[in-house]
Amino acid sequence: MDIISHGHKALSTKVEADPEVLRLRREFDDFQLGRFLLENLGLNGHWTSYVLMHPERGRVTNLSSDGAPFTELESWLLDRCPIFLATQERFRIFRDLTQPLLRPGMSLASLPAGLMDDLLSLDYSTTPGVELTAIDLDPHTLREAEENYRGLRPPVEASFERRDAWQLSSSERWDLLTSNGLNIYVQDDDRCTDFYRNVAAALKPDGIFVVSFITPPEQWTAKASQDLDYQRFLFKEVVPVKWSCVRDESKTREQLGTAGFEVVTVSYDSQRMFPAVVAKKVKRG
Numbered sequence: 420m421d422i423i424s425h426g427h428k429a430l431s432t433k434v435e436a437d438p439e440v441l442r443l444r445r446e447f448d449d450f451q452l453g454r455f456l457l458e459n460l461g462l463n464g465h466w467t468s469y470v471l472m473h474p475e476r477g478r479v480t481n482l483s484s485d486g487a488p489f490t491e492l493e494s495w496l497l498d499r500c501p502i503f504l505a506t507q508e509r510f511r512i513f514r515d516l517t518q519p520l521l522r523p524g525m526s527l528a529s530l531p532a533g534l535m536d537d538l539l540s541l542d543y544s545t546t547p548g549v550e551l552t553a554i555d556l557d558p559h560t561l562r563e564a565e566e567n568y569r570g571l572r573p574p575v576e577a578s579f580e581r582r583d584a585w586q587l588s589s590s591e592r593w594d595l596l597t598s599n600g601l602n603i604y605v606q607d608d609d610r611c612t613d614f615y616r617n618v619a620a621a622l623k624p625d626g627i628f629v630v631s632f633i634t635p636p637e638q639w640t641a642k643a644s645q646d647l648d649y650q651r652f653l654f655k656e657v658v659p660v661k662w663s664c665v666r667d668e669s670k671t672r673e674q675l676g677t678a679g680f681e682v683v684t685v686s687y688d689s690q691r692m693f694p695a696v697v698a699k700k701v702k703r704g
């Protein structure tokens with residue numbers, strides 16, 4: 420059982436010669452999100468939530484996680500970095516896709532849940548009896564998901580389960596499962612398909628899977644090419660992050676098909692970086 424999104428042993432100990440890289444690493448060290456990235460080369464539930472909720476929080480208060488004004492680099496990351504903008508947009512696309520699928524009495528799961536913002540941001544006022552399950556391998560993240568749930572007080576029951584995404588050991592349990600931010604850390608295509616297979620087994624017949632993926636860089640249509648260049652430099656040379664496992668739509672369709680899903684829709688963000696898929700579990704002949 421491995422947490423694959425964070426906790427990677429940080430930067431290599433080889434002597435870094437490039438003064439620009441060293442200068443930027445010091446800039447990352449000046450704010451909490453940056454320090455987490457330097458130390459983990461990825462994002463846990465807490466910092467993913469911080470990035471996703473930035474449009475409604477930090478962009479409004481103009482204050483960083485420690486209450487201080489944003490540094491120039493943190494502002495750039497949260498307000499201009501193409502992949503961060505894409506996941507903020509994708510988060511809202513997920514919400515718009517999931518909301519109309521809700522029915523009274525449904526069981527929903529988020530895997531990996533992180534702080535479960537995806538399910539907790541839905542409106543349950545007209546769908547009584549819904550039950551949520553937050554599944555994550557990181558116990559600290561699950562505690563934060565529970566705090567998030569208690570703070571928001573939605574009219575739904577929720578449980579919090581520590582499980583590895585590849586060892587769900589659940590059969591036909593949920594009507595709908597959402598997943599963002601795990602496959603992007605999985606290099607091996609078969610292992611990624613295996614994750615989708617675990618999800619298919621855990622869904623009820625006709626169950627729905629809402630899942631995102633990152634497309635290959637040559638397909639991106641970011642508005643400013645200098646922002647893409649800067650992102651590439653930051654996330655390859657300065658903080659070589661691990662969320663770099665990209666796949667195109669046809670590969671993702673193939674993987675989902677192999678795992679037992681039929682793709683219903685693929686919805687792209689405006690930069691074509693972080694699409695959201697709605698797929699349905701198909702009956703096996």
Ligand SMILES: C[S@@+](CC[C@H](N)C(=O)[O-])C[C@H]1O[C@@H](n2cnc3c(N)ncnc32)[C@H](O)[C@@H]1O
Nearest residue numbers: 422423424464531532533556557583584599600
């Ligand atoms: C990038 S965050 C995404 C969280 C959430 N889906 C979101 O979009 O806000 C990745 C999450 O995956 C969890 N994780 C990493 N490896 C896992 C595994 N093998 N099984 C289950 N969860 C895992 C981490 O603890 C973390 O909460």
